[in-house]
Amino acid sequence: MKVKDLFVLVGIICIVLMMIVPVPIPLLDFLLIINISIALMVILVAMNTKEALQFSIFPSLLLITTLFRLALNVSTTRNILSHAEAGDVVRTFGSFVAAGNIVVGFVVFLILVLVQFIVITKGSERVAEVAARFTLDAMPGKQMSIDADLNAGMINEVQARERRQKIEREADFYGAMDGASKFVKGDAIAGIIILVINLIGGFIIGMSMKGMGFSEALQTFSILTIGDGLVSQIPALLISTAAGIIVTRASSEGNLGHDVTKQLTAQPKLLYIVAGTLVVLGVFTPIHWFTTFPIAGLLSYAAYRMQKNLEREAIKEEQLVEEQQIEEVRSPESVISLLQVDPIEFEFGYGLIPLADTQQGGDLLDRIILIRRQCALELGVVVPVIRIRDNIQLRPNEYIIKIKGNTVARGELLLNHYLAMSPGIDDDSISGIETTEPAFGLPAIWIDEMNKERAELSGYTVVDPPSVVATHLTEIIKKHAHELLGRQETKALIDNVRETYPALVDDLIPSVLNVGDVQKVLAKLLREKISVRDLVTILETLADYGTYTKDPEILTEYVRQALSRQITQQYTSIGDSLKVITVGPSVEKKIAESVQQSDQGSYLALDPSSSQIIHHRVTEQVTKLIQSGQQPVILTSPTIRMYVRQLLERTLQDIPVLSYSELEPSVEIQSMGVVNL
Incomplete structure (x- = not known):
């Protein structure tokens, strides 16, 4: 056995012997000073620990110090009652605190006892109890978190084992502290009882056995009792405070002094x-x-x-961050960050910087937030963060919109002007710079502030530059929404549905379809500007028909039919009829006969001459309907709708193609033209 281990064992045995064997007064003074030193050492160590487990021996140490303090109480009580003397330490504490007034000394002593018993000890006991309970309750979750990190490769087996051991030690520590705090509470009660014994017993012994007078006995034993109580209760108060510090200490990077000064x-x-x-x-x-x-x-x-x-x-x-950024640029690994492509980018020339600068009154950032909210409500998808930056390579008033790094649209603004679109009858008194409205390609003019009110009175639609940009950006996002919806975004939408409809998602994915199959169907709906906000209905339909076919084209047709009410309301107002261009029987027959089957699914193999004739006839009917001020809609049978869409997609992408099954029976359909061969 090592010397230090033997020293601890001998010390504990001596503590027990102190309760039985009388201790000489000089040795008792020495032991009392040691008791105070140990209490000071314990509280200083507790204040300088970063986490509770760094002082894991504290529960056992608390028991030993309590036992040592009680043994000293027994020894001092024996000397007080036997010899009316307890050494210089006890008498000095009693005389100094009482200061010639016994009542004051008793009051001070009682206050110290009450502070320790009611405030410190009671609070430490409660905190230790709650901490032990919460630590035990959190153990399963922490174990699962460690297993998840291990399975993901974030930690190795050794680190996982260390974390598990730490969790077990925390549970053991707080459980031990919960029990050890009971010793502190008992010690406070014992101190009060010993005080009463010393005072009453010493007063009786002094008058009956030692021949002291009333005032002499009261003065002598009161001073000794107060001194003994203070000598024991002050270290007890320090150790109780240390217990409170330990159980209330949260894990941090510094000790208590560092955290207090830093946070205050x-x-x-x-x-x-x-x-x-x-x-x-x-x-x-x-x-x-x-x-x-x-x-x-x-x-x-x-x-x-x-x-x-x-x-x-x-x-x-800031300087450190700049230096780190410079070092990252110099490092070879910094090239990897250049490979990242932003989903949506909005770049503008230096003349349009006031649009995005809030200090100059620009509200482009706020408008973009509203655009993302609008797209979420209308399309049912979460638009990625739009990257905004200035580009010195552009003309001062020019801007471009990029989708995945490729320019898909551009425009030009005049900040001190307004964009005015004619109602159909031009007013010659309104002059401006001729241009084209970027979102819809309508002819327009840029007018100044002086002509704004006159243009509005003449029926012109007058729009400020930020609204022009917002409208253009919104239309571009709607047009390319199917490109922005990938597997990761689809999974996020499905996880959102899983929170309220877990049975539906679990039944569909991955047993029937995977995330990629669902993404293809959603992308095809968005490509034709069909909102996927009613994702529950879409997933229900896919769960019903996904067991029969995995073809995304056919699944999309089933979903469109399930969304018939939504599609009907999208193209008609309440009480209005739907004006359509009907695909005639000859065209339907020709398309149906041209459908070919392959391992990858069905596709349209129409001869070029027939395809050109159909395009020409459809374009004629669409032009007539647009000239009459109506929105063109092509209506066909359900079996060939997707093939008609494939045929017209390149030239007439913005013209919706519907089938009879996608319209509600209650809607009135008016055929404004028929497409025949």
């Missing part, structure tokens, strides 16, 4: 408020100003110094 000085402005309050107290209350003003001045000076220190630290952090 993180808000120097609050010290100014405290200083101002003290000044008000000194001026408007009977409290003298020479009491509050110095403290207020000291707090103000401290706040000023802390604020300067925080500013210097912020500058140092």
